[in-house]
Amino acid sequence: MGNLTFTLQEYQEAATKYRKDLLMLPIIGIEETLKFMTGRPGIRYKENVAAMSGNAQFAPYKPSRRTDYNLNLDFRTLETYFGSVVANFHPNSAVSTLLGAIGATKGDGQMQTPTAKHVLALIAKSLSESLNNAIWAAKRNANGDTTNDLFDGFDTITENDIRDGKIAREEGNYLKITDAVTTANAVDIAKEVLFSLDPRLRAQTCYMYCSQDFADKYNEAYLLTHAGINYNNQYNQTVVEGSDGRLILCPLANKADSKFIHVSPKINMLVGYDQMGDMENVMVKEYEPFILSYIATMFFGVQFESIDKRRLKVVELGGSSAPAEGGGAAGGGGEG
DSSP states (O other): OOOOOOOOHHHHHHHHHHHHHHOOOOOHHTHHHHTTSEEEEOOOOOOEEEEEOOOOOSSOOOOOOOOOOOEEEEEEEEEEEEEEEEEEEEEHHHHHEEEEEEEHTTTGGGOOOOOOHHHHHHHHHHHHHHHHHTTTTTOTTTTTTTTGTTTTTTHHHHHHHHHTTTGGGGTTSSEESSSSTTTTTTHHHHHHHHHHSOOHHHHHHHEEEEOOOHHHHHHHHHHHHHHHHHOOOOOOOOBOOSTTOEEEEEEEEEGTOEEEEEOOOOGGEEEEOOOOOSEEEEEEEEETTEEEEEEEEEEEEEEOOOOOOOEEEEEEOOOOOOOOGGGOOOOSOOOO
């Protein structure tokens, strides 16, 4: 293909022409997590979201009956924060990386000749990795310099609501597991979570957002405790036993260091971004010789639509219990 270079003007034209595509790439890049949640485009700064409930009900027919209807709105604020990135890159190095990626897929057929758009797309997509990693653990710090500082992640929101008493045992949306999760008790812990759910939450199809480690231990524990049952014909269990297929295990790489398991329907887990306004932008500038700057701005944030026990259950894992007598790990009450 020979030498492949692009001028600053070509990069700038590509950034302008493909602005919407380049802004969308970081969102597409978090699909690993977003496919289990609900994306909310068009959110710029703050928007109130709410779950509605009321107390009116049908009763035997009486023309004279009148009832005051109390409409309860559980308002929460989905806030997207305005973030920016200035990523300096060496054009020749970026092109070399791009050509290497193309070379690895030559067997799939001839690709069109790379353009400046492809180089910018390579940079834009790489930004999604930090967004995906921050979904749970991010903590807003207006003076910070990383994606973890841009917004409050689901775990941070959870901790704030626990502190404020909004997520609590008394509210029916919180459960504390004091025992460390092991291959001996993971199934029992998962069942304890299942049995603790409000019946209206349990009746819905929900995800159990957890770490891969918890899912692995659940599979190992299931193998040990259900080896003799004829329907146990596979190792990877995708749902919690006893949930009638409604509680789906959802191990996520970005949950690896989380001390929480969240149980919720997909519609309750909101990921906000804009993608519709003109405040988000992509541009390329040259501030020093041989080095270009990829400059982008975008809105991003997450929130639970509701933390009502009918929509959410938070499970806090202790994980620090001492080994049991004889060296075994403390369990949550194993079978047999």
